[in-house]
Amino acid sequence: MRSLSELADNYDECAKAHEATAEMILAGLTSSASEIRWHQRERAGWLTAEASALRDRATELRKIEAAMLDELRSLATAGKIREYNS
Numbered sequence: 001m002r003s004l005s006e007l008a009d010n011y012d013e014c015a016k017a018h019e020a021t022a023e024m025i026l027a028g029l030t031s032s033a034s035e036i037r038w039h040q041r042e043r044a045g046w047l048t049a050e051a052s053a054l055r056d057r058a059t060e061l062r063k064i065e066a067a068m069l070d071e072l073r074s075l076a077t078a079g080k081i082r083e084y085n086s
Contacts, residue, residue, distance in 0.1 A: 003065065004061040004062065004064055004065035004068075005061070005062055005065050007058075007061055008057075008058035008059070008061040008062050008065075009058070011054040011055070011058035011061070012054070012055060012058050015050075015051035015052070015054040015055045015058070018050050018051035018054070019047070019048065021044075021047055022043075022044040022045075022047040022048045022051070025040045025041075025043055025044040025047075026040070026041070026044050028040070029041070
Protein backbone atom coordinates (compact mmCIF):
# COMPACT_ATOMS: atom_id res chain seq x y z
CA MET A 1 0.00 0.00 0.00
CA ARG A 2 1.34 3.41 -0.93
CA SER A 3 1.79 6.12 1.66
CA LEU A 4 -0.12 9.38 1.47
CA SER A 5 3.07 11.23 0.55
CA GLU A 6 3.65 8.82 -2.35
CA LEU A 7 0.09 9.43 -3.51
CA ALA A 8 0.63 13.17 -3.15
CA ASP A 9 3.82 12.88 -5.25
CA ASN A 10 1.79 11.05 -7.89
CA TYR A 11 -0.80 13.85 -7.88
CA ASP A 12 1.99 16.41 -8.34
CA GLU A 13 3.37 14.42 -11.29
CA CYS A 14 -0.09 14.29 -12.90
CA ALA A 15 -0.51 18.02 -12.32
CA LYS A 16 2.82 18.69 -14.00
CA ALA A 17 1.81 16.56 -16.99
CA HIS A 18 -1.55 18.36 -17.26
CA GLU A 19 0.18 21.74 -17.19
CA ALA A 20 2.65 20.67 -19.88
CA THR A 21 -0.18 19.41 -22.09
CA ALA A 22 -2.12 22.65 -21.58
CA GLU A 23 0.96 24.68 -22.54
CA MET A 24 1.43 22.61 -25.71
CA ILE A 25 -2.23 23.06 -26.64
CA LEU A 26 -2.06 26.82 -26.10
CA ALA A 27 1.22 27.08 -28.04
CA GLY A 28 -0.42 25.49 -31.09
CA LEU A 29 -3.54 27.67 -31.13
CA THR A 30 -2.40 30.05 -33.84
CA SER A 31 -2.44 27.43 -36.59
CA SER A 32 -5.96 26.09 -36.03
CA ALA A 33 -9.42 27.09 -37.20
CA SER A 34 -11.55 29.23 -34.89
CA GLU A 35 -13.80 26.43 -33.58
CA ILE A 36 -10.84 24.12 -33.01
CA ARG A 37 -9.03 26.89 -31.12
CA TRP A 38 -12.07 27.35 -28.88
CA HIS A 39 -12.15 23.62 -28.03
CA GLN A 40 -8.42 23.61 -27.44
CA ARG A 41 -8.72 26.58 -25.08
CA GLU A 42 -11.49 24.75 -23.22
CA ARG A 43 -9.34 21.63 -22.92
CA ALA A 44 -6.31 23.64 -21.78
CA GLY A 45 -8.46 25.44 -19.21
CA TRP A 46 -9.79 22.13 -17.90
CA LEU A 47 -6.27 20.68 -17.68
CA THR A 48 -5.03 23.73 -15.81
CA ALA A 49 -7.94 23.59 -13.36
CA GLU A 50 -7.44 19.85 -12.86
CA ALA A 51 -3.72 20.42 -12.24
CA SER A 52 -4.56 22.99 -9.58
CA ALA A 53 -7.04 20.62 -7.93
CA LEU A 54 -4.46 17.81 -7.94
CA ARG A 55 -1.87 20.07 -6.31
CA ASP A 56 -4.40 21.13 -3.67
CA ARG A 57 -5.24 17.49 -2.94
CA ALA A 58 -1.54 16.60 -2.76
CA THR A 59 -1.05 19.34 -0.17
CA GLU A 60 -4.05 18.03 1.80
CA LEU A 61 -2.69 14.49 1.76
CA ARG A 62 0.70 15.64 3.02
CA LYS A 63 -0.97 17.55 5.87
CA ILE A 64 -3.10 14.52 6.80
CA GLU A 65 -0.05 12.25 6.78
CA ALA A 66 1.93 14.69 8.94
CA ALA A 67 -0.94 14.89 11.44
CA MET A 68 -1.20 11.09 11.52
CA LEU A 69 2.53 10.76 12.18
CA ASP A 70 2.35 13.37 14.95
CA GLU A 71 -0.53 11.47 16.54
CA LEU A 72 1.37 8.17 16.34
CA ARG A 73 4.42 9.79 17.94
CA SER A 74 2.22 11.15 20.73
CA LEU A 75 0.66 7.75 21.31
CA ALA A 76 4.05 6.06 21.27
CA THR A 77 5.44 8.60 23.74
CA ALA A 78 2.37 8.23 26.01
CA GLY A 79 2.78 4.44 25.88
CA LYS A 80 6.43 4.69 26.89
CA ILE A 81 5.57 6.96 29.80
CA ARG A 82 2.90 4.51 31.04
CA GLU A 83 5.34 1.59 30.73
CA TYR A 84 7.97 3.52 32.68
CA ASN A 85 5.52 4.41 35.48
CA SER A 86 4.29 0.82 35.84
